Amino acid sequence: MSVYMQGIVALMGVNILMALSVYAMITTDQVSLGNAGFMAIGAYASAYLTVKVGMPILPALLSGAFLSFIIGIGVGIPALRLEGLYLVMATFGFGEVVRTFFLNFEPTGGAYGFRGPMGTTLLLIYGWVFSMVLLFWLLSHSRMGRSLDAVRDDPEVASSIGLNVTLLKLGTFGLGAFIAGAAGGLYAHYMFYIESNNFNILVSSMAILYVILGGMYTFWGAILGAVIFSILPELLRFMADWRLSFYGAILVVMIILRPYGIITRPMVKWVENWIGGLFTRTGP
Amino acid sequence: MFLQQLINGLTLGSTYSLLAIGFTLVLGLLQMLNIAHGDVFMIGAFLGLTFSLLGMPLYLALILAMIGAGLLAVIIERLCFRPLRKAHFLMPLLSTIAFGILLQNVATQMWGSEPSRYPQTMEIAQFHLGSVQISSIDIIILVVSLGFMIGIDLFVRKTRFGRAMRATSEKPQTASILGVDVNMVIIVTFFASGALAGIAGVLTALVYLQITPFIGIRQGLIGMVAMVIGGVGSLRGAMIGGLMIGIIEIMNDAYFTASYRDIILFGLFFVFIVFKPEGLFGAKER
Numbered sequence: 001m002s003v004y005m006q007g008i009v010a011l012m013g014v015n016i017l018m019a020l021s022v023y024a025m026i027t028t029d030q031v032s033l034g035n036a037g038f039m040a041i042g043a044y045a046s047a048y049l050t051v052k053v054g055m056p057i058l059p060a061l062l063s064g065a066f067l068s069f070i071i072g073i074g075v076g077i078p079a080l081r082l083e084g085l086y087l088v089m090a091t092f093g094f095g096e097v098v099r100t101f102f103l104n105f106e107p108t109g110g111a112y113g114f115r116g117p118m119g120t121t122l123l124l125i126y127g128w129v130f131s132m133v134l135l136f137w138l139l140s141h142s143r144m145g146r147s148l149d150a151v152r153d154d155p156e157v158a159s160s161i162g163l164n165v166t167l168l169k170l171g172t173f174g175l176g177a178f179i180a181g182a183a184g185g186l187y188a189h190y191m192f193y194i195e196s197n198n199f200n201i202l203v204s205s206m207a208i209l210y211v212i213l214g215g216m217y218t219f220w221g222a223i224l225g226a227v228i229f230s231i232l233p234e235l236l237r238f239m240a241d242w243r244l245s246f247y248g249a250i251l252v253v254m255i256i257l258r259p260y261g262i263i264t265r266p267m268v269k270w271v272e273n274w275i276g277g278l279f280t281r282t283g284p
Numbered sequence: 285m286f287l288q289q290l291i292n293g294l295t296l297g298s299t300y301s302l303l304a305i306g307f308t309l310v311l312g313l314l315q316m317l318n319i320a321h322g323d324v325f326m327i328g329a330f331l332g333l334t335f336s337l338l339g340m341p342l343y344l345a346l347i348l349a350m351i352g353a354g355l356l357a358v359i360i361e362r363l364c365f366r367p368l369r370k371a372h373f374l375m376p377l378l379s380t381i382a383f384g385i386l387l388q389n390v391a392t393q394m395w396g397s398e399p400s401r402y403p404q405t406m407e408i409a410q411f412h413l414g415s416v417q418i419s420s421i422d423i424i425i426l427v428v429s430l431g432f433m434i435g436i437d438l439f440v441r442k443t444r445f446g447r448a449m450r451a452t453s454e455k456p457q458t459a460s461i462l463g464v465d466v467n468m469v470i471i472v473t474f475f476a477s478g479a480l481a482g483i484a485g486v487l488t489a490l491v492y493l494q495i496t497p498f499i500g501i502r503q504g505l506i507g508m509v510a511m512v513i514g515g516v517g518s519l520r521g522a523m524i525g526g527l528m529i530g531i532i533e534i535m536n537d538a539y540f541t542a543s544y545r546d547i548i549l550f551g552l553f554f555v556f557i558v559f560k561p562e563g564l565f566g567a568k569e570r
Contacts, residue, residue, distance in 0.1 A: 078559075079558070081558060082557065082558065085373060085377075086561050089557055090554055090558055093553040094550075094554055096546065096550040097547055097550045097554060100546040104544065201505070205381045209381075241392075242393065243389075244388070245393070247382075248382045248384075248387075249386055251385075252379050255368065255375055259368055259375050
């Protein structure tokens with residue numbers, strides 16, 4: 001595989017993780033426009049650990065993701081009070097606080113950025129992606145997954161049948177922060193260099209976009225969205241300077257045409273039934 | 285010294301107020317955020333620059349930039365909001381983010397990504413009032429933006445059309461039954477929000493003298509912060525929120541470290557949204 005291709009595939013893996021981090025929160029109807037902030041925390045923390053402390057990459061990634069998880073719980077508790085657009089705006093505010101914090105935080109380079117983290121391989125990225133996909137697959141086929149659906153569809157009914165809505169919401173918010181932190185760590189150790197602007201509002205927006213356009217009711221949608229929107233900008237390279245205009249226009253058109261996403265739950269059901277049908281079909 | 289900073293803060297803040305009003309008009313009407321609002325501001329600034337380069341006097345450039353930015357906001361409504369009126373509330377948010385990327389790229393192609401110098405089409409006079417120094421540009425900014433703030437406030441509160449706007453934001457369906465042309469209200473609201481952003485763009489460019497296609501990003505976000513602190517859906521709240529943010533920003537730069545400015549502003553924003561989501565002047569329950 002050429003270096004160019006490797007770069008695309010690696011960033012696609014990071015984007016898939018970012019999409020799954022947004023998806024984790026959306027499973028309980030919490031939309032975050034601040035996941036670039038969690039990504040930054042994971043990126044800077046793990047990079048600091050490998051470069052300045054000399055920790056091996058895997059424990060550093062886990063520590064970064066764990067720190068992001070802790071801060072995610074810290075943000076998630078006040079966020080429980082909010083819903084809809086207000087949660088979107090609050091998480092956006094959080095993301096900007098984190099970004100401007102790292103812009104000024106000298107121990108990790110401040111405005112000059114942080115140089116030196118390395119060691120991410122494609123295998124490592126896709127190991128993380130695979131683990132997370134497995135986690136979501138297990139979740140979607142478990143009692144817990146149905147509980148999350150119930151919380152998303154109607155929190156009041158969910159709590160009246162004895163589900164701990166607060167805990168489920170907080171847990172999924174923390175899980176999202178954890179995944180974003182891991183994505184940030186992988187990203188930092190792939191790029192060798194990070195600066196605060198790598199984690200701006202556009203990154204958070206794109207992560208939501210993957211999920212919404214891919215289809216927000218199944219994690220396959222999040223993955224598909226991340227894959228499509230990681231490849232699309234590369235396919236548009238022939239447009240040279242007008243690439244971003246065209247990209248923006250495609251996004252607007254897609255949002256208008258498929259406001260409920262590309263992959264919907266009935267579609268997943270249909271495919272599963274169809275695959276199941278291949279094995280059980282009898283008669284003519 | 286303090287008085288001087290206060291005037292600087294009010295000047296800066298009044299441009300934030302204009303942006304915050306645009307946010308609050310749209311949010312109050314549709315319960316949706318127009319993220320491309322900051323980029324309408326940016327296009328307004330570049331339109332002002334282009335008309336000034338053609339040799340037009342400031343007032344003419346200002347009016348034309350205002351109309352251009354207003355029309356752009358109407359286009360955004362048509363493309364990014366109207367097809368999605370019944371969709372999930374995130375969809376228009378995302379479509380306007382995408383449209384913002386498009387506008388930034390178009391501006392880069394048209395005016396370049398390097399900072400463009402704003403031409404001086406008028407003499408700048410400095411006035412001294414005791415220890416306070418105030419330039420004619422400050423006066424223009426304050427007069428124009430305060431004038432438009434009072435104007436929009438009167439328009440919404442006193443005119444027949446303003447009443448239709450308030451009725452629509454209260455209950456669109458009832459307003460429609462009572463004979464309000466809801467689509468017309470929405471179009472006029474977007475035009476007004478874009479026009480105010482366009483004015484803010486030109487006025488800001490007069491101060492900074494250099495503009496890039498990316499100036500709209502931070503300004504738009506700050507406008508949103510001002511709206512929330514003032515109170516979502518409240519016009520006067522947005523005005524006061526903008527002025528407050530301007531004063532906080534200038535005071536922070538004068539007496540504290542400039543680099544912590546945005547941490548303070550966005551931190552304040554987060555605290556307000558979580559603990560006082562109705563803002564200082566918003567009456568509505570969330």
